[in-house]
Amino acid sequence: MFGEYIDSHNHMHALNWDEWELLGTTGMRAAVLSCGNPHLYREVWDEAPGYDDIMRFWEGPVEMIRALEAQHFIQIRCAVGISSMTRVSDWENLLEEMPGFLEDESVVALGEIGLDPTQYFSLTWPMEEQTTCLEAQAELAKKYDKPIILHTPTPKKSKDFLGDVAVQADVPPEQIRLHYMQKDLEIIRKTGFDEAKVAVDHTDATTVGHIHEHTRAMCAVSIGSALRPLQPAQVIEWVERFGPDRIMLNSDHLGYRPIDILSVPKTLRAMRNAGLPEEAIRKVSFENARKFYNLAL
Ligand SMILES: [Zn+2]
Structure with a gap:
């Protein structure tokens, strides 16, 4: 028996019916869908998505939630954001639409957002503009009292239809995540948003210590993507070293690259096998996310 869990960040709106059923029957009680990214699906974009596109990415999952919950018995909530992973045009107009979503009870967070040195589909987004957009979104999160899901960039390799997304930044690949996380937090702190x-x-070995020792933020661990080959043993070591109070698991499942569909249940099983206390397992897989998003479960 795997035990129940909350997937605190994924894009399972890009997955198919059978995958939802598999997740629902292997312990997923609730999930938070990160909405707004055009690169989740197996589609090619040759120009930056704009107002109509991003509105569709936000509205679609929010409108689908009730049907999906009833069909798969999983509580589904959404996060909406203007992500920097792909360049977005008309983002100023989208900012004006965000309050309507943040007031919706099915939207429990703003995100995922955060500076990224490279964009998918070779559609480069100047850093100054990304910064302005991030700051404006942090202001909205503060005003509407919603938590923020902060994306940290993965040093990427070029990939067929996603365009040239190899790192071109001045920062060495092994420091990319920590570097941009610090920049993001600086921008967010300036707005007075509660860290x-x-x-x-997307916590990794370069950020886990910094988050615990130098911030008050939650440490979110994405375990289900082939892009970040994170093993359950690494998560177990972090929980033992830093304690379970500020770590929460997610799969970050999406539709355009290989995923391990059962990554979260497998991690629960490995934590149990390693002898972690039940209370610690419950916190990182369920309680911390429930409290963070204020979910009624
Ligand atoms: Zn994501």
Whole structure:
């Protein structure tokens, strides 16, 4: 028996029916969908998505939630954001639409957002503009009292239809994640947003210590993507070293690259096998996410 869990960040709106059923029958009680990214699907973009595109990416999952919950018995909530992973045009107009979503009870967070040195589909987004857009979104999160899911960039390799996304930044690849996380947090802090309501996502060995020792943020661990080959043993070591109070698991599942569909249940099984206390397992796989997003479960 795997045990129940909350997937605190994924893009399972890009997955198919059978995958939802598999997740629902192997312990997923709730999930938070990060909405707004055009690169989740197996589609090619030759120009930057704009107002109509991003509105569709936000509205689609929000409108689908009720049907999906009833069909798969998983509580689904959404996060909406203007991500820097792909360049977005008309983002100023999209900012004006965000309050309507943030007031919706099915939207529990703003995100995923965060500076990124490279964009998919070779559609480069100047850093100054990304910075302005990030700051404006942090202001909205503060005003509407919603937590932030903070994306941290993965040093990427060129990939067929996603365009040239190899790192071109001045920062060495092994420092990319920490470097941009610090820049993001600086921008977010300036707005007066409560740092404890930031989930710094895609934690790796370069950021886990910094998040615990120098910030009050939640440490979100993405375990289900082939792009970040993170093993359950690494997560177990982090929970033992830093304690379970500020770590929460997610799969970050999406539709355009290989995923391990059962990564979260497998990690629960490995934590149990390693002898972690049940209370610690419950915190990192369920309780921390429930409290962070204020979910009624
Ligand atoms: Zn994501």
